[in-house]
Amino acid sequence: MRPCTHSYITFKAIEYLKVFKPDSCLLKILIPNQKDIFKYSGILPDMLGDCRRGHVFKMDHKPELLGLPYIKDKYKVGHDLLAGYFKDKKYTLALIKDSNVLNLPYKSNDKNGGKLPDRVEAIASNLIYGFRNGYYNDVKSIARFLFILSHYIADAHMPLHCDLRDKEIDGRRRLNRDIHLFIENFWESHIPNIDDLAGHNLTSNNIWLEKPYFNLNKLKPLGLNDTENIRREMIYISRISYAVSREYIKNDYRNIDELFDDIGRENFSILTDYLFTDAIQEVASIWNNTAQHFLAPTKTPFQIH
Ligand SMILES: [Zn+2]
Numbered sequence: 001m002r003p004c005t006h007s008y009i010t011f012k013a014i015e016y017l018k019v020f021k022p023d024s025c026l027l028k029i030l031i032p033n034q035k036d037i038f039k040y041s042g043i044l045p046d047m048l049g050d051c052r053r054g055h056v057f058k059m060d061h062k063p064e065l066l067g068l069p070y071i072k073d074k075y076k077v078g079h080d081l082l083a084g085y086f087k088d089k090k091y092t093l094a095l096i097k098d099s100n101v102l103n104l105p106y107k108s109n110d111k112n113g114g115k116l117p118d119r120v121e122a123i124a125s126n127l128i129y130g131f132r133n134g135y136y137n138d139v140k141s142i143a144r145f146l147f148i149l150s151h152y153i154a155d156a157h158m159p160l161h162c163d164l165r166d167k168e169i170d171g172r173r174r175l176n177r178d179i180h181l182f183i184e185n186f187w188e189s190h191i192p193n194i195d196d197l198a199g200h201n202l203t204s205n206n207i208w209l210e211k212p213y214f215n216l217n218k219l220k221p222l223g224l225n226d227t228e229n230i231r232r233e234m235i236y237i238s239r240i241s242y243a244v245s246r247e248y249i250k251n252d253y254r255n256i257d258e259l260f261d262d263i264g265r266e267n268f269s270i271l272t273d274y275l276f277t278d279a280i281q282e283v284a285s286i287w288n289n290t291a292q293h294f295l296a297p298t299k300t301p302f303q304i305h
């Protein structure tokens, strides 16, 4: 995803917390540092040089493409388990509930698929233990880590970040390289411009989409889940993204108009809407989960000054 898209999701995650967890201590950390969102959520993670490994988790259901004789049955997770795990709160999963892909065993390519779930876990752990042990004791540093965390969580929601077809293997790609860029550029062009997002006086009223091609105003009170295992959560999100990719990006399109012609512009709009909603909610959820660990009473309790 592109910088404004990441920044937008991060801003909206703060909005989400304001509505559904208004008493969260996180808000005292995040809101005063909103001006850092564009740099730390939008730009920095992509400049760190780990895009190919850290920002993707590319899967397939064809064992030969994973370098395996077959894919074990434990990698057949299915709709019901995912829906149960996320308590039926993933919009994109609801959208593809009848997908045959969900019933197949599929997994990441260990060598070439990337390590996004590990990255998210590592950043969250770094935050939790770094804070507990006194390496980060200022609100600004914590906010910046949370913004970086948001970037990686959002990236797992981009379907092609979880689809091995969008990766060159043995000199061959199954999907046109540009379609990834077309989709991300399309989203980016519908997000408020950088100056507005990077502005210091951003309020809750001026971060809604300027061009309401897709509508994020329908965020619902979904609650925040209480998962313990952040890595597993990211794997499950990536599994949904893979199935979304196989359902919505079925062919090797040369440009976004070919994609629109095939699946319908309106369907792409709905998918975008659901996908962003899931991403925003997930960022808020994992922030919340992480904060429960570092805000929990420990030998060095956290004080907000
Ligand atoms: Zn991307």
Ligand SMILES: [Zn+2]
Binding pocket: 001, 045, 046, 051, 055, 151, 155
């Ligand atoms: Zn990225």
